[in-house]
Amino acid sequence: MRSIKVNLDKKYSSSYEIHIGRGIADRIALLIAKNHKAGRHVIVTDDNVAPLHGKNFLTVLKNIGLNADIIAFPAGEASKSINTLLDLADKLLKLGADRGTCLIALGGGVVGDMVGFIASIYMRGVPYVQIPTTLVAQVDSAIGGKTAVDLPTGKNLLGTFYQPAAVFVDLSFLETLPAKEFENGLAEIIKYGIIDDEKMFYLLEENMEAVRQKDSTLLVKIVENCCRIKKAIVEIDEREQGLRRILNYGHTLGHALEAVSMYKMTHGEGVAVGMIAAALISAKKGYLDIAEAKRIKELVEKAGLPVKIPAKLPTQEIITRLQMDKKKNGDTIHFVLLKKIGMPFVNGGVEKRLINEVIEEMKNDARAT
Numbered sequence: 001m002r003s004i005k006v007n008l009d010k011k012y013s014s015s016y017e018i019h020i021g022r023g024i025a026d027r028i029a030l031l032i033a034k035n036h037k038a039g040r041h042v043i044v045t046d047d048n049v050a051p052l053h054g055k056n057f058l059t060v061l062k063n064i065g066l067n068a069d070i071i072a073f074p075a076g077e078a079s080k081s082i083n084t085l086l087d088l089a090d091k092l093l094k095l096g097a098d099r100g101t102c103l104i105a106l107g108g109g110v111v112g113d114m115v116g117f118i119a120s121i122y123m124r125g126v127p128y129v130q131i132p133t134t135l136v137a138q139v140d141s142a143i144g145g146k147t148a149v150d151l152p153t154g155k156n157l158l159g160t161f162y163q164p165a166a167v168f169v170d171l172s173f174l175e176t177l178p179a180k181e182f183e184n185g186l187a188e189i190i191k192y193g194i195i196d197d198e199k200m201f202y203l204l205e206e207n208m209e210a211v212r213q214k215d216s217t218l219l220v221k222i223v224e225n226c227c228r229i230k231k232a233i234v235e236i237d238e239r240e241q242g243l244r245r246i247l248n249y250g251h252t253l254g255h256a257l258e259a260v261s262m263y264k265m266t267h268g269e270g271v272a273v274g275m276i277a278a279a280l281i282s283a284k285k286g287y288l289d290i291a292e293a294k295r296i297k298e299l300v301e302k303a304g305l306p307v308k309i310p311a312k313l314p315t316q317e318i319i320t321r322l323q324m325d326k327k328k329n330g331d332t333i334h335f336v337l338l339k340k341i342g343m344p345f346v347n348g349g350v351e352k353r354l355i356n357e358v359i360e361e362m363k364n365d366a367r368a369t
């Protein structure tokens, strides 16, 4: 098992460790018992993960003498809502959870974001640990302390910054992950290559098939690398005042597409298309060589992710959604653009006309979804 320390400014949050390994459930339980002592531990998960991994992990916790319970809510983005949050609070109260309770987020990004949020406000804050079970959560959402629920008008509109007490990345959870969910994680991995690590981008170009086959050696290397990139960015800019915004590469348009498709497009699919769009905008504005934009599109395609915007999504609605993004500033829409692969920057405002042009281009001969 490898460990990476996330060093944070004590004014806001305490530093914590990300532990990475394979088949480490027993060691995770022992570390929780040793380092995150609590009167009660409550695993919060969703109803897909509960039967696959939740019940087993509950047994592991109980076997080492912890006072542990499990709560599951329906899987999926639709559950990332204030209603689920209230329901969870109710269930925690009924279990007798108090300020001496530690929550354990066992699941994908939806579980992690929800548990982080409720941990930040339940009885004015209780500790929580992240045990991510999707690739998206292992390389991205479990690290960095952004918590949220969605509102009908948009994603992640209610939330807090609240760091976990520890993150435990066990790659063996990925064995049960459906291929489509795995591909969603590949979108975030490609993003790290684009924004920070051209060498990893090249490694992915050369080895995407093996990565998709979940090659063990490659996956450990890539997941650990992504965790290191994210932790380094979070250490510099915990509260997303500047540098951390580059992690939103591909997300501005991605979020809008997810919402306009009524979440039929997954987060990873939205980000995949959004990353290509941001590269095309960068090229059209003269910042990026078009050949680099082409490399991005080809890698996204190799990962099994979509490269086109579904023709049936109305362009005007996508633009209206973009204008609702919480990252907008006044009337201009911030985009993370590229000078080259590995060199992103935040652009103060991209003209609507240009966004419109790129969306229309990316819709051409799109498969209807």
Ligand SMILES: NC(=O)c1ccc[n+]([C@@H]2O[C@H](COP(=O)([O-])OP(=O)(O)OC[C@H]3O[C@@H](n4cnc5c(N)ncnc54)[C@H](O)[C@@H]3O)[C@@H](O)[C@H]2O)c1
Pocket: 046, 047, 048, 049, 052, 075, 076, 077, 080, 107, 108, 109, 110, 111, 113, 133, 134, 135, 136, 137, 140, 141, 142, 143, 144, 145, 146, 147, 155, 156, 173, 174, 175, 176, 177, 178, 181, 184, 267
């Ligand atoms: N907080 C952050 O910094 C951050 C960063 C990126 C994404 N996010 C959020 O994360 C969410 C997306 O996360 P996600 O892609 O993990 O989605 P998810 O949590 O909905 O999980 C995807 C699906 O996989 C299932 N699943 C999870 N683990 C499994 C396993 N091991 N085996 C089989 N099935 C499993 C889940 O039940 C679900 O059906 C979005 O809400 C997004 O906004 C947050």
